[in-house]
Amino acid sequence: MKSRFLILCLTVALAMVLMLISVNIMAAKATLSARVPIVWFVGYGTGTTPDQVAAQQQVVDNFNASQSTIQLTLIVTDYSHARSYLQNAIVSGNAPDVVGPIGIRGASEFHDYWLDLSPWITATGYDLSDFDLVLLQTFLAEGGGMSGLPICVYPSFIYYLKDAFDQAGLAYPPHQYGQPYTDTVHGGAWTIEKLEEVAKLLTLDNAGRNANHAFFDKDNIIQFGFVFQWLGGWSMATLFGADRFIDANGNAQIPSNWRAAYQWYYAGMWNKFFIPNGPYRNTDWFGNGNEFASGHIAMALAHSWYLGNFSLSNWDIAATPSYNGVTTAQMDLDSFRILKTTKHPAEAFQVVAYLTREAAQALNDTYHGFPARQSLQTAAVNNLKLQYPGVDWQVLVDSITYADIPNHEGYLPNAFKSFQRLEEFGGQLQYTQNLNVNEAMNQLLADLQWLFHEKFTYLPLLWR
Incomplete structure (x- = not known):
């Protein structure tokens, strides 16, 4: 009798618990x-x-x-x-x-x-x-x-190898924006021209001769002075100042400072030899596309997201150089x-x-x-x-102030195809010897103009 009563009590209690759980679940669902x-x-x-x-x-x-x-x-x-x-x-x-x-x-x-x-x-x-x-x-x-x-x-800034500068007997590039390059022989304002001058001194062939030497061997370079590290064909020109590929009327343009940048970049690879061209980049010695990580590049312009993509010792970061009195440190x-x-x-x-x-x-x-x-x-x-002791991280913070406005990745009509075309142009510069750069830029301009006005309908036209 007692056992039956106990079972009845437990059954009622269990039913009440289940009812309360059900009520709570329904309340939670309602909420x-x-x-x-x-x-x-x-x-x-x-x-x-x-x-x-x-x-x-x-x-x-x-x-x-x-x-x-x-x-x-x-x-x-x-x-x-x-x-x-x-x-x-x-x-x-x-x-x-x-x-x-x-x-x-x-x-x-x-x-x-x-x-x-x-x-x-x-x-x-x-x-x-x-x-x-x-x-x-x-x-x-x-x-x-x-x-x-x-x-x-x-933000972007200059990564550099201290050993490369030490072996060349050169001062390190300046860490503070607006400060000059302080080398006793080659010092002066930290400009694109000064970066090129220093980069040539840091570019070496297999006999140890720099790019200024009369017998420099351009076919056997073992160290380059400078590289744009993982920067696309649309972004590298920003070193020469912020701008955009579209004008106020929606037409394609290549601003004059960017035309100068592409000419400088191409000459650095194929005529002055202080920047690795495509064939050099894709060798084991130069990291198969991760050039600075190879340890054979003295200076690289790269973003802070590049950290973690190389394992080198005795490196530091420095300010981005100016062009025509203006400093632009492109930012993602x-x-x-x-x-x-x-x-x-x-x-x-x-x-x-x-x-x-x-x-x-x-x-x-x-x-x-x-x-x-x-x-x-x-x-x-x-x-x-703590991760990278000895690096001057104030450079990273200061670089934010010099961000490119408008941004190098900003709006382009038909953006996916337009950026693809700009990437192809960057590859053309890297891999084409004896290229007429002006003609290549004019073709780029024509292609962008067509892409900007191509009818593309993968999305509704509600806000176009």
């Missing part, structure tokens, strides 16, 4: 269904490795737990599929709300599709004072207002953006604000980028000092 759904898409840049996906999911979980009005969902695709995914999602009406981290070039392929965040920045009182003004100007220069908020920056930048197709712009902005503010430290650590927020930069520099 979730009442939330505004926001989708965050990652794939158009960094953020796609397993550890990064896990870290980003933690950010999502933290955000969802921090409030009760938005349900944030993370979608990640491989970079190779990101462009087609985003195109198809927009066409099918299933576009994500938030996209990022995404670079300037990636964003330019969807130039007309980014929401101007200015009204929400103003309405919510989002504080922009923690960002260097040059970062905000980068977005405004694209047109369409504040089309994104920055998370990571990747990752941001978060909102597509115009979102049904919930206010909630999407709340997510972007969280990603670039509360989650900024965690995401910078995840993406291994340099923080866009100035308040996080001291800690980032201290971490770099």
Whole structure:
């Protein structure tokens, strides 16, 4: 009798527990269904490795737990599929709300599709004072207002091998912008011309003769003085000043300073021999395309994202030289953006604000980028000092101020094909001996003009 009564009591208790669980589940579902759904898409840049996906999911979980009005969902695709995914999602009406981290070039392929965040920045009182003004100007220069908020920056500067300078008996390049090159014999203003002069002295053939020597052997070079490290055909000219390939009327152009840059670059490879040409670049001795990492390049212009792609000792970084009195240190930048197709712009902005503010430290650590927020930069520099002791990281910080505006990866019509054509032009310069560079630039101009006005319809024309 007692056992039956005990069983009855346990049954009633279990039923009550199950009922309470059911009620709680239904309440939770009701709460979730009442939330505004926001989708965050990652794939158009960094953020796609397993550890990064896990870290980003933690950010999502933290955000969802921090409030009760938005349900944030993370979608990640491989970079190779990101462009087609985003195109198809927009066409099918299933576009994500938030996209990022995404670079300037990636964003330019969807130039007309980014929401101007200015009204929400103003309405919510989002504080922009923690960002260097040059970062905000980068977005405004694209047109369409504040089309994104920055998370990571990747300034460029000169990487150099101390041993190469020591063996040549030359002073190191200046670390402070505006300071001269202080070599006792070859000193002077730190300009493009001075960089070339020094680079020739650092370029050596297999007999140890530099590029100025009467018997220098251009066919047996074992060390070059300078290289553009992993900079595309559209970006290397920025060393000669910021500009763009499209004029105010939407027509293609090659600015005069960029024409001078391409002539200088080509002569450096094929006539003056202080820059490795394509055949030299793709040898084992020069790193098969990762030239500075070979240890046989004295100076390289590269971005901060190049860190981790070489294992050398006794290197440092220096200021970018000036051209005609103007210094331009091109900068790459990752941001978060909102597509115009979102049904919930206010909630999407709340997510972007969280990603670039509360989650900024965690995401910078995840993406291994340099923080866009100035308040996080001291800690980032201290971490770099631990990883790479003896390097003057103030150069990296100072380089941000000299960023190119407009950005070298900024808007071009028919962006995907236009950037492809510019990349082909860079390869043409690297691999074609006895090239008529003026004719090649004129052909590039004609091709860009055609591409800018080609009818392309892979996306709806709603905002074109």
